[in-house]
Amino acid sequence: MAYLELRDIKKSYYLGSQEFPVLKGINLSFEQGEFVSILGESGGGKTTLMNIIGGLDSSYTGDVVLNGNSLRHDTNKQLDAYRRQTIGFIFQNFNLISHLTVLQNVMVSLEMTTLSHKEQDPRQRITGSGGLKRTH
Structure with missing residues (x-):
């Protein structure tokens, strides 16, 4: 099935x-x-x-x-x-909130989950050459 x-x-x-x-x-x-x-x-x-x-x-x-x-x-x-x-989408148009940064846009969706702030932290990091990294 x-x-x-x-x-x-x-x-x-x-x-x-x-x-x-x-x-x-x-x-x-x-x-x-x-x-x-x-x-x-x-x-x-x-x-x-x-x-x-x-x-x-x-x-x-x-x-x-x-x-x-x-x-x-x-x-x-x-x-x-x-x-x-359960389900995730990647849209052709990014549907980002224009006045927020990329990180803030990611945080909007993470804050709607049941994850604690400690659990959210590793998920919002994109590491590697040229990647984004959260600053505290």
């Missing part, structure tokens, strides 16, 4: 009464730790699919299944935990 499965995912947008289908029965499976790229033309549904996988969009048909359990009926709090602890 796959770690994450998409089962017959369908999504349409509407302009007035006119339907514009974007996702037309997507079936995918992912193994734990697998690195996946989603490529396609502009307007092809990549962001829509990522929003569904990430639990940000619930207005679709089909099912997203994690470890054999559907995410369909998860509460907002459960979906927040799923996004925080």
Whole structure:
């Protein structure tokens, strides 16, 4: 059984009464730790699919299944935990907060976890030649 499965995912947008289908029965499976790229033309549904996988969009048909359990009926709090602890995204556009430094942007997400400040510290260090290092 796959770690994450998409089962017959369908999504349409509407302009007035006119339907514009974007996702037309997507079936995918992912193994734990697998690195996946989603490529396609502009307007092809990549962001829509990522929003569904990430639990940000619930207005679709089909099912997203994690470890054999559907995410369909998860509460907002459960979906927040799923996004925080289970799934990660690297966006084409960085979505950084422009008035914060790179380190401060990293800290924003770390502060939303259950990690203590001591546990957060090693995670915010990027070491090596030319890398970033936190200064106290």
